[in-house]
Amino acid sequence: MTPDLTRLLIARHPLIFPRGWPPRSDIGNGWFGLLDALCGELQAETERGGPQVSADQISHSFGRLEFDTRRHRTDLDDEQRGMIAHACATSTRTCEVCGAAGALVAIRRGGARTRCIAHADRGVDEPVPVLYVHVDSDTGHVIGQIVTGGQPGTIITATHFPKLMAAARGDECEEFQTIQLLNRDELSMVRSSD
């Protein structure tokens, strides 16, 4: 993942990444949503009395997400094991570049990867634009910027609101393929890491 998304994931789930991003991780931006949701579920289980999960390695094996924990899963409860298994299974149907629906394909550089039709031959080191969106609670205005690909620093104004919200709901959006809704603190963090 690109550094901006990596920082966002760590900031949202500091207890799962107590030492920062795992030393072994080579996945694409498209799996951010999967990982973000998984980490949220794992931490919710911890708050219900389950063990604290600590990510040791995040990688892919033949197009499938691998989420390994520091203690080799021995400390996970059954709920957490199920959450990880489900996320890893879902990854084989999720484009690793953009997060759209995908399937396992063989790519030109060798190996199997999960890709949508548009990114069937694209490497994870060529990320599609990510648009960060923050909705100002006072004005209702949408504020955002593209931080990977596209035109860095582009400010999105209120006139984009209907289209952006439609895209954030998962509807088709041609201009941006990966959209993240942020709160105010997260928007500041992403901006400061440009």
Ligand SMILES: [Zn+2]
């Ligand atoms: Zn894709």
